[in-house]
Amino acid sequence: MTTSLVLGTTLAGGAVPTIAAARAELPDFADPAASLRNIVRMQGDLEERDTPWWFTGVMFAVRGEGETPRPLMRFEGMEIYWFRHVSDGFILGGNTVTFFRDFDSNEFLQELRNPWTGKIETVKPAVQGGNLGFHYGSDGIWPVRLSGEPLGTPDKKPLRLQWHAIGEHVWLQQQTVYPPGMPAMHGQRQTLFASRADFVNPKISALPATFASTVFMGWPKWMDMRDQPGHVVWHASGAKLRSIADLPAEYRERALREYPERLTARPA
Numbered sequence: 001m002t003t004s005l006v007l008g009t010t011l012a013g014g015a016v017p018t019i020a021a022a023r024a025e026l027p028d029f030a031d032p033a034a035s036l037r038n039i040v041r042m043q044g045d046l047e048e049r050d051t052p053w054w055f056t057g058v059m060f061a062v063r064g065e066g067e068t069p070r071p072l073m074r075f076e077g078m079e080i081y082w083f084r085h086v087s088d089g090f091i092l093g094g095n096t097v098t099f100f101r102d103f104d105s106n107e108f109l110q111e112l113r114n115p116w117t118g119k120i121e122t123v124k125p126a127v128q129g130g131n132l133g134f135h136y137g138s139d140g141i142w143p144v145r146l147s148g149e150p151l152g153t154p155d156k157k158p159l160r161l162q163w164h165a166i167g168e169h170v171w172l173q174q175q176t177v178y179p180p181g182m183p184a185m186h187g188q189r190q191t192l193f194a195s196r197a198d199f200v201n202p203k204i205s206a207l208p209a210t211f212a213s214t215v216f217m218g219w220p221k222w223m224d225m226r227d228q229p230g231h232v233v234w235h236a237s238g239a240k241l242r243s244i245a246d247l248p249a250e251y252r253e254r255a256l257r258e259y260p261e262r263l264t265a266r267p268a
Contacts, residue, residue, distance in 0.1 A: 061115075080265045
C-alpha cells in the first residue's frame with residue numbers, strides 16, 4: 001500500500017524567519033516536556049502523519065586487531081516514522097528499507113564475493129518495521145509493542161537529552177534504546193541537526209532536519225560469518241523529506257516495486 005503525504009505543507013509553511021526570530025531564545029531543555037516536544041519535531045512530526053527520511057552511507061568491516069577497517073559496500077535507504085498520540089506522550093512506529101550498492105561502481109548489489117570466505121553471496125536488502133516501536137514521554141523513551149506494551153521494564157526518569165546550539169545551528173545527540181536480548185555489538189549513536197530560526201518557530205510541527213549516525217552490528221546473516229571474528233559499522237547521513245515523492249527516482253521505483261507496504265508507517 002502506498003500513500004500520498006501532506007507533510008510538505010508543514011515543512012514549507014509558516015512565516016519567513018526574521019533576524020529577531022533567528023535570535024529568539026531556545027526552550028528550557030531542562031524541562032522534560034520541552035525535550036519531548038522538540039525531539040518529536042526533530043525526528044518526526046507533532047501531527048499524526050508519515051515522516052520519511054532518506055539516507056546514504058558506507059558499511060565498514062572490522063575484523064579485529066592488526067587489520068584496518070575496510071569499506072565493504074555502500075547503502076541507500078529510507079526510514080519512515082509516525083508519532084501516534086497517547087495519553088502520556090507518543091508511540092513511534094516506522095519502517096526501514098535499505099538497498100546495498102557496490103562500493104566502487106555504486107550499482108545496486110545483487111551478489112557479493114565475500115572477501116574472507118571466497119563465497120559469492122546473495123545480497124539481501126535490510127528491511128525492518130512491524131509490531132515494535134518506542135514510547136516517548138516526559139519520563140523517558142523505551143521500546144514497546146505498537147499496542148503500547150513495554151518490552152522489558154521501562155527505565156522511567158525525567159527525560160534529559162543532549163541538546164546543543166551555537167549561532168544559527170541546533171542539534172541533538174542521542175543513543176538508541178534497544179529492547180532486552182539484542183545481540184552483542186548492537187548499538188547506534190545519532191546526531192540530528194536543524195536551524196535555530198526553524199527551531200524557535202512554534203508553528204513548525206515537523207522541523208526540516210538532517211542527521212548523521214553510526215551503527216554497530218554483527219555480520220549480516222547473508223554473509224554466513226557467524227563463526228568469524230569481527231563486526232560491521234554503518235556510517236550514514238541523510239535528510240528529512242516532505243514526502244516519498246522526494247525520494248531519488250531509482251530508489252523510489254525499486255522500493256515501490258519490491259516493498260510498497262513499507263512506504264507508510266500509518267498504524268494499522
